[in-house]
Amino acid sequence: MNKVSGKRQLQKTATREHILNTALAVYAEHGFSASTNVIAQEARLAHGTVFVHFPTREDMLQRTLERFASELGDKLHELSETEDDLKNFLYTHIDILTKYEHLYKNIITELSSLPPAATTSLIAVQSIASHHFGNVIANCAGRYAVKPIPLHMLFNIWMALLHYYLLNSELFAPGRSVLNSRRDELVNSYMELIRN
Template identity: 55%
Template structure:
C-alpha cells in the first residue's frame, strides 16, 4: 500500500468511527428512528458518505448496537464481583448501565421496532448480565441467604423493575439520571425482597 493509499485508508476509518460515535450520541438523545440525515449533519459529513460505510440505515444501527453490546459485556465482565452479594452485583450492573443510560433506555423502549438482529444483541447483553446475576443468586441460595425462587424469575423481576424505572425516568428523576437518583434504592430494595 502506498503512502497515499495508507492515508486514504486512515481517513476512511476515521470517518467510519465518527459516524459510529455520532450515531450513538444521536440515538441516545433522539432515539433509533432518527433519520440518517440528522446523523450526517451532526457528524459534519455528506449524506452520501454515510452509505459508503454502511449500506443501509439498519446496517448502521446494527453496527452501533454491536459495539454497545461488546462494550457492555466487557464492562459487566470486568465488574463481576467474585464471591460478592446479589446487592453488590446489582450495583455493578447499574454502574455499567449509567455510562449508557439514555442509549440503553431507548434501546429497550424501541427494540420491537428495530431489526431482528437488534433483539439478539439485547439478548446477548442480558445473557452476560444473567450469568453474573445467576452466580451471585445461586451462591446466596446455597448459603441460605436468598429465597429459593427460580433464577429466571428473579432475573426477570430485576430487569422488569430496572426497565420500568428507565422508561419512566421523566417521572422518577425529571431532568436527571434515574439510575443515579434511584439506583441505590432499586438495588437495596430488590436484594431485601429476595433475601430470606
C-alpha cells in the same frame, strides 16, 4: 502493508468509530427514527461517507446496538471474574446503563418497531448480563444466601424493576437520570427481596 495504505486504514477505522459514536449520541437524543442524514450532519461528514461505512439504515442501527451490547457485556464479564458481592455487581450494572440511559430507554420503548437484529442484540446482552449475575450469586454463596428462585426469574425481576423506573422516569426523577437518582433505593430494595 505500506505506510500510505496503513495510514488510510487507520483513518478509515477512525472515521467508522466517529460515525458509530455519533450514531449512539443521536439515537440517544432523538430515538431510532433519526435518519442517517442527521447522523452525517452531526458527525460533520458527507452523507456519502456514512454510506460507505454503513450501506443501509438497518446496518447502522445494528452495528450501533452491537457496540452498546459489546461494551456492556465486556464490562460485566470483567466484573464477574472478580466480584463476590452482588450489591456491587448491581451498582455497576446500573452505572453502565446510566451511561447509556437515554439510548437504553429508547431501545426498550421502540423495540417492537425496530429491525429484528435489534431484538437479537438485546436478547444477547440480557443473557450475558444474567449469566454474570448468576456467577456473582454463586461467588457470594459463602457470605449470604439468596432465595431459591431460578436464575431467569431473579434476573427478570431485577430488569422489570429497572425498566419500570426507566419507562416512568418523568414520574420518579423529572429531568434527571432516574437510574442515578434512585440507584440506592433500587439496589437495596432488590437485595432485601432476594436475600434468604
